[in-house]
Amino acid sequence: MCANKKANDDSLIVAIRDLNTHGQGVGVIENDPSGDCQGMICFVDGALPGERISGTLRERKRNYLIVTLDQVLEPSLDRIDSDCRYFPECGSCRLRHLNYPAELAVKEKHVRDLLSRNGLLGHDSPVFKQIMGMKDPLHYRGKSIFPVTSDPAGSGLLIGQYRYGSHDLVDLHDCHIQSRPALALVNRIRELASRDQVTAYDERTHDGTLRHLLIRTGFSSQEIMVVFVVNDRQADEAITSWLPLLKDTIKPLGFALQSSWINDMDTRGNRILSSKYRHLDGSQTIEEIINGVTYRISPDSFFQVNPRQAAVLFDEVIRAAELQPGERVLDLYSGVGAISLQFASAGKELVPPLEVTGVDRVKQAVMDARANAKINELVNLSFIEADATEWLKDYEDNAENQPFDIIVVDPPRKGLDPKALDVLRESGTPEIIYVSCNPATLARDLALLSDVYGIESVQPIDMFPRTTHVETVVLMSRNG
Template identity: 35%
Template sequence: MSRRYHKKNQSQNAVRIAGVRIDAVAAEGKCVVRTDEGIIFVENPTGGPGVAPGDVVDLRITGKKKQYREAVAEQVHEWSAVRVKPFCEHFGTCGGCKWQHIQYPEQLNFKHQQVVDHLTRIGKVALPTIRPILPAHPTQYYRNKLEFTCAEGRWMTQQEVQSGQLIDQRAVGFHVPGRFDKVLPIHHCYLQPDPSNAIRQAVSDYVFANDMTLYNLKTHTGFLRTLIIRTADTTQQVMVTLQVAYDHPDWLNGLLEHLKRNFPQITSLNYILNSKKNDSYQDQEVINWAGKPYIEEQMDEADGPPLTFRIGPKSFYQTNAQQAHNLYKITRDWAGLTGNERVYDLYTGTGTIALFVARRAKEVIGVEYVEASVADARINAQVNGITNASFVAGDMRDILTDSFFDQHGRPEVVITDPPRAGMDEAVTRQLLKAAPDRIVYVSCNTATQARDLGILDEGYAVTNVQPVDMFPHTHHVENVVLLSRKS
């Protein structure tokens, strides 16, 4: 329990609690305080120093639910021993890297405990000893993709607002949490390696030098909408994609030529003309302006030459390529392949896991909802000369039927890597009917993974669990679970 607890103000709109100690980290990166009157989940307000387990803080209650209350920290009286000085000047305002004020070993402990809590409290299945979480290396500049918003709606500090000065509202950066219409201009980002920062700054400078309009997220006017930068760790190739709201040849060609001239590292330069009121572009045409329409990433392979993956502007590829390689090796090893197995790779995306395990399997069948991703997977199979992998596009619930199993054969091994929502219950039930010998379940959301394990427990035992840190300085954690069919 917290050491001190009393209410300062009982008015309906300003209930405050003074001098309480933060107990632990909860789901979605929130912190938790356990009091005599129940649990309080504590958010980190924009512009604040963040809270960490061990901090002694004053809280302001912001919401009340049936089983808990919500609050934000207004003042920190005592700093936790697990704290460290944030390395980024934008910490507390930017929505990324929310845990950089917590020592990295402690981040790993919190993530490991999150996996334990979800699997035991939600899944309620028998578990082996959960392996220590696999740390990421490096913990900065590890992402291969960033999307910057270019908008008229600059986030202003309290000092800037109080100054009364006229400030240009254009900004190239990240959305401020909870404010869809406010963008924080970024000076330096520690997420993506060079030349990401230089390219973003060059775009920002060109906007101001040429009086280019940026998109207004409220009025839906303005020209430049987003800047997407992708980098390849192994080949050093760089892709830049601009998204614009309408055709303006002088601005568009001028900016593209500026980037081409000043950044010879860019091997793929593209743009998207999107007149919709939202920035989603999966349904939009991508126009390749210079270079190739893709970049390439490679993964070393013990079973043959390195695998090469083509990544287009719309392709999904794990954003931490180095740690993804480790994740895939765990997945392949736990699949226990001898060369005689038929493997189903569900939610295969662009086929990275399917192709990574194909050389050790008799046959791999990848299933994916997004048709463009399936097209990428087929191309990647051709590029790598892999002939024992095939891919099917469609809704998993509709495809994974008895007739599909009859047509393609029952799998000995199933690998599944669903989105954060987990697997649909109908899909989980079909896996029970298919009765493969082993299921390797890769998840980016251990809460929904635990829910699905509770269903699979009818026919499978969890025999191995390996958490993997893919995103340092965030609360996100990847988890691999091996399930073996019960006798």
């Protein structure tokens, strides 16, 4: 058994073969002077595929090791110097040391590996499409949450992101994935809070005021929403006095502070937002336009984090559907109607027009979806507040109902639950489009549907550059 090494022991030599979903290099111990670890699988932060590294054993698990990188002996040709002074301490990005084309290749391989591992598809199957990357993978986040804490040095507040693998805060003054106006607001709020002696929330004592900042960016409308998440009302007057200064801060960037809120979050725990909002200034929503469709976004709307790349995702979903006049589309887990609205807009000129139905259990999401349909003057769609699985089961159990021509599913990371999979299998729908943010649960669900539905195409899309996450659009058609 591999024993923990002392500091003066010779280093482990590791050959790195892959990256895992945490951005760690996955390798094999090819040289261990003690012989105890020889041939074992290990994970190494900061290592890249194709590299040989020396490292020190940090932790031993039952089936693998965690090794600390000491030196890169043979660097990958794809390794680059990070362009971020906070990498790798900040937990937001995991791949700033890897060039972007190589990052895309890693993500594409990850999708291929998972979907071919159980024999569902061959690794070189023609149904796999080349990953669609982002043309300009910078400052793309339309929604950002910034935790706030006190500076241990006693010089005001820290506002930023958590360190990788910890609850310690990295005080961000610049960032390559956050929007520029969001960063400008963070830096100004830090200064104003320190000036006015606004305290940060202390989760250990449950004292202090400012807990988080939620900032939404409407890239097309150039509108900004800011939400101050507070533990108490001690800073209400100060926060209100900041608003004119914050408007002036982002005005040179071409953005307007359109909507300002306070969220009262006075309970302990890791939950970020409560349901208690107080509107401070401006309108109650901001707008984002994607592919000609206007979305009105409220403080707690669930909406695409990367609106610019969402246009690519939506285009691919519409392309996969190959819409025909009069077809009926069902959008399960429709949220604020992001995909439903795109379908309705794309099919509104067809004769007869497309009919689109969205189903979601979250009341506010359905209300937002209906409002978005109204402002876009789309009448060929409807939204239903219901549990998506139960609604579809009841619909299919009624023999008088005609099957939908296309069902779109966009579930959370955990994928579809077993009951939903059973209902889809029995639905009789000719085509299913599965939009997934987790290739592992996607592979599981496709395997469970494979005796009824065949896979026509698999399109990976990079929605979160410089992270390990990848989105996938899969078109399936009913067998036989």
